[in-house]
Amino acid sequence: MVTTLPAAATPEQAGPGRAEVLDQVARLADLEESAVEQMRAEALGAPTRGVVAYGDYQSGGWWTTSLLNHSGDPHDVVIGDGRPRPTSLLEEMPATARFLDLLGLDFMYVRLARLEPHSYLWEHRDYAELRERGRHRLHIPLVTNPSAVLITAGARVHLAAGSLWRLTPSRAHGVCNTTGPDRLHLIADVYADDAYQALAARPHLHDTDAADLPQMTAADRAGLLARAGQLVDLGFPDAAEQTLLRAFYTYALPEGGAYDLIAGLHAGRRAHPDANRWRAAKAYLLVRP
Incomplete structure (x- = not known):
């Protein structure tokens, strides 16, 4: 075999x-x-x-x-x-x-x-x-x-x-x-x-x-956050979050970088419960041995 x-x-x-x-x-x-x-x-x-x-x-x-x-x-x-x-x-x-x-x-x-x-x-x-x-x-x-x-x-x-x-x-x-x-x-x-x-x-x-994977530039980051913010404004917060989650598959992000992007998106819009939810998700999904 x-x-x-x-x-x-x-x-x-x-x-x-x-x-x-x-x-x-x-x-x-x-x-x-x-x-x-x-x-x-x-x-x-x-x-x-x-x-x-x-x-x-x-x-x-x-x-x-x-x-x-x-x-x-x-x-x-x-x-x-x-x-x-x-x-x-x-x-x-x-x-x-x-x-x-x-x-x-x-x-x-x-x-x-x-x-x-x-x-x-x-x-x-x-x-x-x-x-x-x-x-x-x-x-x-x-x-x-x-x-x-x-x-x-x-x-x-x-x-x-x-x-x-x-x-x-x-x-x-x-x-x-x-x-x-x-x-x-x-x-x-x-x-x-x-x-x-x-x-x-x-x-x-x-x-x-x-x-x-390529590194994410400041321009890349700004563009992603802008697109995600537009989706939130249109009433599609889940789509906005998944847009940022998929950055992990496109860029060589630091560990948990996609989760940080989502938390930052919500924090910047003063949606602090959502920001805290994603900070908790990061800790849960990336738990260390």
């Missing part, structure tokens, strides 16, 4: 500005095309799109369903520690079950995650159980497109199909799918053991995987 493993990448080999990106997201191995195709077919044929969970972290359009969890119910998607068992959905996906078994990893939770077009996972850190030592997150893209990207460490990264990727959620990050079609990933949370260490021994990125 796992094929080519390139030589391990050092920070120097990662190229200028890439060491921080490689620390957060990396290819670990290439996968056999036939295995990916079989899993893709099973995922696309799944009888459910899943459920919306962790709603505070997204714009809407992000659906998950479980393949390995603690209850066996595929709609139980709130991850947690423990020894999982196959859900009723995985029992209908033999190629995926075989792939997971052949990886030989110590699984904590496995899900299918679908991100619809025009959807965003807002800037956040992942849940506390993944920030503790000995837990890691793997992504296997099954369906994707160039507009489906991860934003982390000031860069835009496209997780291409055909590889197994590691995502480290220690830094704030976000995901978007701006044009579609749906982005469909197999996400496995695993415990560190010898099998994982062997799989993760050669992290790397291709030259075209990541692109640096």
Whole structure:
């Protein structure tokens, strides 16, 4: 199932500005095309799109369903520690079950995650159980497109199909799918053991995987705030806030910079309860370990 493993990448080999990106997201191995195709077919044929969970972290359009969890119910998607068992959905996906078994990893939770077009996972850190030592997150893209990207460490990264990727959620990050079609990933949370260490021994990125985001200029900031203010004046405060939230996917902002823009917008209009609400949202979504 796992094929080519390139030589391990050092920070120097990662190229200028890439060491921080490689620390957060990396290819670990290439996968056999036939295995990916079989899993893709099973995922696309799944009888459910899943459920919306962790709603505070997204714009809407992000659906998950479980393949390995603690209850066996595929709609139980709130991850947690423990020894999982196959859900009723995985029992209908033999190629995926075989792939997971052949990886030989110590699984904590496995899900299918679908991100619809025009959807965003807002800037956040992942849940506390993944920030503790000995837990890691793997992504296997099954369906994707160039507009489906991860934003982390000031860069835009496209997780291409055909590889197994590691995502480290220690830094704030976000995901978007701006044009579609749906982005469909197999996400496995695993415990560190010898099998994982062997799989993760050669992290790397291709030259075209990541692109640096530009810095926001004073003119950029003024223009964004002006557009957001116009939307508020027209009676569309939610649209104004989402305009500023999406700045995270366009510019290399400081951590929480998009939330600061929204709080500043409301504070400048003397809407202090709204400003405080977004300051609290920033603290909640970017909570540190």
